[in-house]
Amino acid sequence: MKALVLAGGRGTRLRPLTHTSAKQLVPVANKPVLHYGLEAIRDAGITVVGIVVGETGAEVRAAVGDGSAFGLEVTYIQQEAPLGLAHCVLIARDFLGDEPFVMYLGDNFLLDGIAGLVDAFRASDHDAQILLTKVTEPQFYGVAELGPDGEIVALQEKPENPRSDLAIVGVYTFSPAIHEAVRAIVPSARDELEITDAITWLIDNGRRVHSHFVTGYWRDTGRLQDMLECNRMVLEAIETTVRGTVDAASEITGRVDIGPGATVRGSVIRGPAVIGANARIDGSYVGPYTSIGEGCVLEEAGVEYSIILADSVVRGVSPLTRSLIGRNVEVTRAVGLPDTHQLMVGDHSRVQLRA
Incomplete structure (x- = not known):
């Protein structure tokens, strides 16, 4: 067959x-x-x-x-x-x-x-x-x-x-x-x-x-x-595996898979969650049912129930939830523009912002 x-x-x-x-x-x-x-x-x-x-x-x-x-x-x-x-x-x-x-x-x-x-x-x-x-x-x-x-x-x-x-x-x-x-x-x-x-x-x-x-x-x-529901179902079955490094100032609870070369510093990760190889989580919060792709960077950010694909950066933005972020994407806090949102969004995209 x-x-x-x-x-x-x-x-x-x-x-x-x-x-x-x-x-x-x-x-x-x-x-x-x-x-x-x-x-x-x-x-x-x-x-x-x-x-x-x-x-x-x-x-x-x-x-x-x-x-x-x-x-x-x-x-x-x-x-x-x-x-x-x-x-x-x-x-x-x-x-x-x-x-x-x-x-x-x-x-x-x-x-x-x-x-x-x-x-x-x-x-x-x-x-x-x-x-x-x-x-x-x-x-x-x-x-x-x-x-x-x-x-x-x-x-x-x-x-x-x-x-x-x-x-x-x-x-x-x-x-x-x-x-x-x-x-x-x-x-x-x-x-x-x-x-x-x-x-x-x-x-x-x-x-x-x-x-x-x-x-x-x-x-x-x-x-x-x-996609988010499939991610949730698979993460329900993972076991805790730490192949990267987690510093003493970080808190890991629940089932979390941290890939080789990944670093977690001064952060909170609440599983189930997966952190890809060579990712960097710095001063951030990763909540349940989240997959962070390899090579990603989270700095002073928060994310849960989301999928972030490889080599993307989320910096100074919190909280993100129910989101799917593609490869090589940069999500950052707007600087010098109080009470505004600053976007560059491609065709057929969807962005939801709290007014």
């Missing part, structure tokens, strides 16, 4: 970060979301992986390499434009051959992995098995309707009036029958080959399409709140 990982797409909901970075590489607890997916695939017993990449392909290749660091053998498949999930299957035909495979959307986060889904598919005679979960707002997802034995009888794509509360999670298993389906469908109104249309084709042509339910925690990490 092989795996097809989708790591293209533009990530519009996480702009401006995704103007310059692949959405699948935004870190959770200082590890890219994509890496969690690759580890889940490996832990399910699959070692041959094709990664579909788009305009951020160079960055994805740099972050994953040949896959050997994950115990995988990785092949890259270039998608010239984001033409739909089914189009990814279409262009991966030569790589996939006639083997069954799992298709994994690289921005999905499943804390308990996919071994249960893969094992169930291997033990079945299904042509497709779709991972589902109950949601409170099904109108924002692809939605599945089930028959009495758990078979999928119909799909709706972001319906105004959902006929169920079962959302399609971004992980699927397929037999080679899917190749006929993706060749048979036509582009949708948004000019994409939709995987839901291909699955519907399987159903309409008498193929066996079954459901499998998520066990544990799942998030599509396409929005800020989802």
